[in-house]
Amino acid sequence: MAEQLRPATLLHWLITQKDWTFEDAAQEFEVTAKRAGISATVSPRHLGRMARAETRGRTPSASTRRVLRLLFNRSVDELLSPPPSDPTDATGGHSGLGDEVDMAAERARAFGERSRSRLTDEAMEQIYDEVRSLATDYPQRPVLQLLPSLIKVQGDLMDLIETPQQHPMHLRRLYFLTAVTSGLVAKSSHDLGRTPAAMTHARTALLCAEQAGHDGLRAWINGLESQFSYWSGRPRDAVRYAQRGAEFAERAGSTAAVWLPASEARAWAALGRIDETRTAIGRAESALDRAEQDDLDDLGGICTFSRSRQLYYAADALAWFPSAGADAERYGEAAVTAYAAHDDDWAFGDEAGAMSDLALARIRRQELGGAIEAVRPVLELPPDQRIHGIASSVDRVHGALMNSGIRSSEAAELQEEIEVFRRTALTAIER
Structure with missing residues (x-):
C-alpha cells in the first residue's frame, strides 16, 4: 500500500x-x-x-x-x-x-570517475581540459547552459581533493582547478542575481587558491569580489577588494594586474571620485603593456583580461561622469569595435556593457538616434543572456534617458523597451 x-x-x-x-x-x-x-x-x-x-x-x-x-x-x-x-x-x-x-x-561516466580517483597524469590533463573549456565558454554562452556542468566539475574536483593519498603535485593542481571552477560558479551566482551565494563561492575559491599557492589566482578572485560588489551597489567594498588583490597581482605579473585597477576605476567612479578614476584607468593601461601570461591566463576566456575588456571597463567608469562624456564615448566605441573584430576574446556580457555605456554617453549629449543604435543589440538579447550586469547597465541607460529632458515618442518607446527588457531579465524571472 x-x-x-x-x-x-x-x-x-x-x-x-x-x-x-x-x-x-x-x-x-x-x-x-x-x-x-x-x-x-x-x-x-x-x-x-x-x-x-x-x-x-x-x-x-x-x-x-x-x-x-x-x-x-x-x-x-x-x-x-x-x-x-x-x-x-x-x-x-x-x-x-x-x-x-x-x-x-x-x-x-561512473567508471571514468572511479578511474579518476586514482589520478594519473593523463586523467589530470583531462580534468584540466574540462575546466579550460568551461572558462573559455563562459563569456560566450548563457549561464544556465553552463551552470550544471560547472557545479558537477566543482563537486568532482572537491571529491578528488578529499581522496586520500593523492600525489602532492596532483593535489596542488586540483586546488588550482577547484579555485577556478569555484570562481566560475561564483560568477554564475552573481549573473543570476545571487550575490550572497556568489561571495560564498568566491571565499571557497580563495581558500583553494591559498592551498595552491597561486598569486595570480588570488588576484583574480579578488577581482571577482570587486566585480560582485560593484554591481551590487557597494562601491567602497569594490575598491577594497581591488586594492586587496594588488600585491598578489604585482607578484604574478599576469593580466590580473590589469583587471584590478580597471575594477578599482569603476568603483571610484561610482563614488563620484573622478581624479582617482582617471588615475586607476591609467594604471590599468600601463599594466596591460607589462602583463605576461601565466597558467591562469592560459585557460583563456573569463580567466584572462584582454584589451577589449580594459576598454570596456574604462568606458563603464567614465560613463558615470557627464563631464567625461566624450572620453566615455571614445572608449565605448573602441570597446565595441574591438569585440566585433576579435572572436577569441568576445564576451556577450562585456560587449553589451560597452554598448550600454556608448548609449549612455550619447544620451547625455542629446544624440538619441545614436543611443538607440548603440543599445538596440542589447535589448534584442535573448532572456537567457540578460544577466545581472547587463540588466544593471541597461538600467543606467534608462535613468539617463529619464533625466535627459528628451520627451520625443522615440524616447518614450526606448524607455518602454528597456522596462520590458528588465522584466524579462534572468534576475527578474523565478527559475
Missing part, C-alpha cells in the same frame, strides 16, 4: 503515484544504482525523510543525486521541491530504450 501522507515534495508525490512504500522505493533505488554501476545506498527511513522535506539544509551525496535522477528522471532540486498544484503530467520522463541509454551513459 502506498504512503498515505499528503505529499510534501514532488519525490513524495511520485512515490505515491507509483503505489510504492518507502521500502519499495529504497529497493528500486538499489536496483537502479546497481544497473548504473554507482556505489550508493539509501535506507527507507532516510528516503522517507527526504520525501517529507525533513532534511532541509542537508544536500544528498553526489552518488545519491545521480541515482535519484536516473530513477525518477528529475533533478534532486525538482524532486525536493513542492509538487505542482496540477501535477497531472508530473510523472513525465523516459521509458524503455531511452532508460537503457541513460543507464549506459551513467555507467560509463
Whole structure:
C-alpha cells in the first residue's frame, strides 16, 4: 500500500503515484544504482525523510543525486521541491530504450570517475581540459547552459581533493582547478542575481587558491569580489577588494594586474571620485603593456583580461561622469569595435556593457538616434543572456534617458523597451 501522507515534495508525490512504500522505493533505488554501476545506498527511513522535506539544509551525496535522477528522471532540486498544484503530467520522463541509454551513459561516466580517483597524469590533463573549456565558454554562452556542468566539475574536483593519498603535485593542481571552477560558479551566482551565494563561492575559491599557492589566482578572485560588489551597489567594498588583490597581482605579473585597477576605476567612479578614476584607468593601461601570461591566463576566456575588456571597463567608469562624456564615448566605441573584430576574446556580457555605456554617453549629449543604435543589440538579447550586469547597465541607460529632458515618442518607446527588457531579465524571472 502506498504512503498515505499528503505529499510534501514532488519525490513524495511520485512515490505515491507509483503505489510504492518507502521500502519499495529504497529497493528500486538499489536496483537502479546497481544497473548504473554507482556505489550508493539509501535506507527507507532516510528516503522517507527526504520525501517529507525533513532534511532541509542537508544536500544528498553526489552518488545519491545521480541515482535519484536516473530513477525518477528529475533533478534532486525538482524532486525536493513542492509538487505542482496540477501535477497531472508530473510523472513525465523516459521509458524503455531511452532508460537503457541513460543507464549506459551513467555507467560509463561512473567508471571514468572511479578511474579518476586514482589520478594519473593523463586523467589530470583531462580534468584540466574540462575546466579550460568551461572558462573559455563562459563569456560566450548563457549561464544556465553552463551552470550544471560547472557545479558537477566543482563537486568532482572537491571529491578528488578529499581522496586520500593523492600525489602532492596532483593535489596542488586540483586546488588550482577547484579555485577556478569555484570562481566560475561564483560568477554564475552573481549573473543570476545571487550575490550572497556568489561571495560564498568566491571565499571557497580563495581558500583553494591559498592551498595552491597561486598569486595570480588570488588576484583574480579578488577581482571577482570587486566585480560582485560593484554591481551590487557597494562601491567602497569594490575598491577594497581591488586594492586587496594588488600585491598578489604585482607578484604574478599576469593580466590580473590589469583587471584590478580597471575594477578599482569603476568603483571610484561610482563614488563620484573622478581624479582617482582617471588615475586607476591609467594604471590599468600601463599594466596591460607589462602583463605576461601565466597558467591562469592560459585557460583563456573569463580567466584572462584582454584589451577589449580594459576598454570596456574604462568606458563603464567614465560613463558615470557627464563631464567625461566624450572620453566615455571614445572608449565605448573602441570597446565595441574591438569585440566585433576579435572572436577569441568576445564576451556577450562585456560587449553589451560597452554598448550600454556608448548609449549612455550619447544620451547625455542629446544624440538619441545614436543611443538607440548603440543599445538596440542589447535589448534584442535573448532572456537567457540578460544577466545581472547587463540588466544593471541597461538600467543606467534608462535613468539617463529619464533625466535627459528628451520627451520625443522615440524616447518614450526606448524607455518602454528597456522596462520590458528588465522584466524579462534572468534576475527578474523565478527559475
